[in-house]
Amino acid sequence: MSETILEISGLSKRYGRIQAVNQLDLQVQKGSVFGLLGPNGSGKSTTLGILLGVTQKDSGDYKWFGQEPTAESRKRIGAILESPTFYPYLSARQNLNIVSEIKNVERSRINEVLTQVGLIERADYPFKTFSLGMKQRLAIASALLADPELLILDEPTNGLDPQGIAEIRELIIDIAKSGKTIILASHLLDEVQKVCTDFAVLKTGNKIFQGSVAESLSGNDGVELSSDNMEQLQKLCNNYKNSFRISTNNLGRIVMSFKEEEDISQFHKYLIDNGVVLTHLSYISKSLEKQFLELLSA
Missing domain, CATH: 3.40.50.300 (P-loop containing nucleotide triphosphate hydrolases)
Known part of the structure; x- marks a missing residue:
């Protein structure tokens, strides 16, 4: 100790x-x-x-x-x-x-x-x-x-x-x-x-x-997504059982976080099974800035 x-x-x-x-x-x-x-x-x-x-x-x-x-x-x-x-x-x-x-x-x-x-x-x-x-x-x-x-x-x-x-x-x-x-x-x-x-x-x-x-800073703060069919991707994200917070960033990509820890391969399979192929998928790194601002605004 x-x-x-x-x-x-x-x-x-x-x-x-x-x-x-x-x-x-x-x-x-x-x-x-x-x-x-x-x-x-x-x-x-x-x-x-x-x-x-x-x-x-x-x-x-x-x-x-x-x-x-x-x-x-x-x-x-x-x-x-x-x-x-x-x-x-x-x-x-x-x-x-x-x-x-x-x-x-x-x-x-x-x-x-x-x-x-x-x-x-x-x-x-x-x-x-x-x-x-x-x-x-x-x-x-x-x-x-x-x-x-x-x-x-x-x-x-x-x-x-x-x-x-x-x-x-x-x-x-x-x-x-x-x-x-x-x-x-x-x-x-x-x-x-x-x-x-x-x-x-x-x-x-x-x-x-x-x-x-x-x-x-461990883990990630969600994912950033895009597809050739953004309307369908948005709908599937909204309907996903573990989706928590969904928005669109200044690049027009969907930013999505999860209620609980997510196996991203399962989420990706869900999208493919429903006819959406991603053109972009990246993790969003956690930052103290976001946590700090959330703490101060609480």
């Missing part, structure tokens, strides 16, 4: 009339890349702020590494909240020298983390000359400096261009492969789908779903 790194029970926080976090229960297992997913204002950053001791909770409890939070337990955590902030006229190396003094970390770690985040060749350039993606990578290097067991990243790709997003995504995957547990807050579905092993969805401070990314 895997070790529980974080356990949250009944965590709540209110700002005036706004319930930012409401009776949140959550568990994160060691070695996972856990996505905290939700639109802006869903309570992600407030939750992370409470967990890191930056924001005061109203009620509820949480444990790091099976214990009540202490200064010692927080030393095992590296975190980035909001935008990266460094001295603009100092180099990446000089900024990390300051961080190493604050965290009481040997300066020999600086080259190691700069290499890990792909900034070693820019180590002696001023921070003000860095792109937004490079600034974000330096912030991750700073969080990694004390070699934490757990890394917390709040919207790490916010504001980045596609190339910057891809670079940060690959960096997170590499860090996870080194054995660290990662908690990643994001409103980007693609980011969570490609990086995370597990995720929870927050909506107006409430957890509305928690599960495994692999399980959520």
Whole structure:
């Protein structure tokens, strides 16, 4: 059985009339890349702020590494909240020298983390000359400096261009492969789908779903169909005993899902037996985006 790194029970926080976090229960297992997913204002950053001791909770409890939070337990955590902030006229190396003094970390770690985040060749350039993606990578290097067991990243790709997003995504995957547990807050579905092993969805401070990314994406979301006789195909789909949801996409093809798991060969035989030969048949891959939107609209 895997070790529980974080356990949250009944965590709540209110700002005036706004319930930012409401009776949140959550568990994160060691070695996972856990996505905290939700639109802006869903309570992600407030939750992370409470967990890191930056924001005061109203009620509820949480444990790091099976214990009540202490200064010692927080030393095992590296975190980035909001935008990266460094001295603009100092180099990446000089900024990390300051961080190493604050965290009481040997300066020999600086080259190691700069290499890990792909900034070693820019180590002696001023921070003000860095792109937004490079600034974000330096912030991750700073969080990694004390070699934490757990890394917390709040919207790490916010504001980045596609190339910057891809670079940060690959960096997170590499860090996870080194054995660290990662908690990643994001409103980007693609980011969570490609990086995370597990995720929870927050909506107006409430957890509305928690599960495994692999399980959520397993199987398919139905089929896409076309035939030379679309009218007859539509009629047969409507009459099929296991049909659930039928629509037409912008290519004029029928999109069909099933009530229960379907042996597609049986469905195909049903069509042929009734005089329809398909010119197109493809599975529709599941996506977190569709599930996410369904959860938020429920």
